[in-house]
Amino acid sequence: GQNIDQPTEMTATEGAIVQINCTYQTSGFNGLFWYQQHAGEAPTFLSYNVLDGLEEKGRFSSFLSRSKGYSYLLLKELQMKDSASYLCAVRDSNYQLIWGAGTKLIIKP
Amino acid sequence: IAGITQAPTSQILAAGRRMTLRCTQDMRHNAMYWYRQDLGLGLRLIHYSNTAGTTGKGEVPDGYSVSRANTDDFPLTLASAVPSQTSVYFCASSEETGGNQPQHFGDGTRLSIL
Numbered sequence: 058g059q060n061i062d063q064p065t066e067m068t069a070t071e072g073a074i075v076q077i078n079c080t081y082q083t084s085g086f087n088g089l090f091w092y093q094q095h096a097g098e099a100p101t102f103l104s105y106n107v108l109d110g111l112e113e114k115g116r117f118s119s120f121l122s123r124s125k126g127y128s129y130l131l132l133k134e135l136q137m138k139d140s141a142s143y144l145c146a147v148r149d150s151n152y153q154l155i156w157g158a159g160t161k162l163i164i165k166p
Numbered sequence: 167i168a169g170i171t172q173a174p175t176s177q178i179l180a181a182g183r184r185m186t187l188r189c190t191q192d193m194r195h196n197a198m199y200w201y202r203q204d205l206g207l208g209l210r211l212i213h214y215s216n217t218a219g220t221t222g223k224g225e226v227p228d229g230y231s232v233s234r235a236n237t238d239d240f241p242l243t244l245a246s247a248v249p250s251q252t253s254v255y256f257c258a259s260s261e262e263t264g265g266n267q268p269q270h271f272g273d274g275t276r277l278s279i280l
Binding site: 061088090100101102144146148153154155156158159 | 224
């Protein structure tokens with residue numbers, strides 16, 4: 058079967074750095090996406106990785122290791138508005154997205 | 167403002183009733199998707215359409231049907247609603263199915279079946 062694993066919840070302090078991990082086992086791999094979802098709102102796109110390595114976008118970076126079936130999202134200089142759920146999704150061999158259950162990130166002052 | 171519009175925003179429905187959730191996008195995206203999101207679970211794909219005139223079944227299609235008569239509209243129909251279909255439903259679209267094109271989401275429809 059196909060499986061995406063993420064921690065259910067994480068807590069971090071404003072101004073700090075947090076790393077959210079995602080491991081996956083899917084039938085084929087055609088890219089990995091990270092989305093942010095605030096409570097009661099729609100998911101919004103953050104990043105895309107298809108090759109191994111780090112993609113940096115401002116305060117957010119995403120890393121991929123295809124051989125390990127592993128990705129992480131790194132958030133720097135945390136702000137209160139970063140409190141949200143972070144969703145990892147893998148595009149499988151049928152070009153459909155398989156979604157993790159999401160990691161709820163709580164930012165404390 | 168370009169994007170995806172879903173209607174209604176929320177609905178309470180009696181079991182056994184028929185319901186159509188509407189989804190319209192104005193970005194001229196070829197691919198569209200319907201997901202349901204339940205607490206503790208990832209988004210699950212119900213149905214998708216790679217281009218106007220075609221549809222496909224996702225992970226959880228039973229009890230749902232879709233149509234794609236044109237590029238912009240992708241309605242989802244519950245023929246006879248059951249309580250297990252209580253969920254938040256998201257419509258999404260992307261330029262194409264593959265490549266680095268992300269999916270863009272509507273604001274969702276919160277559906278309660280009693």
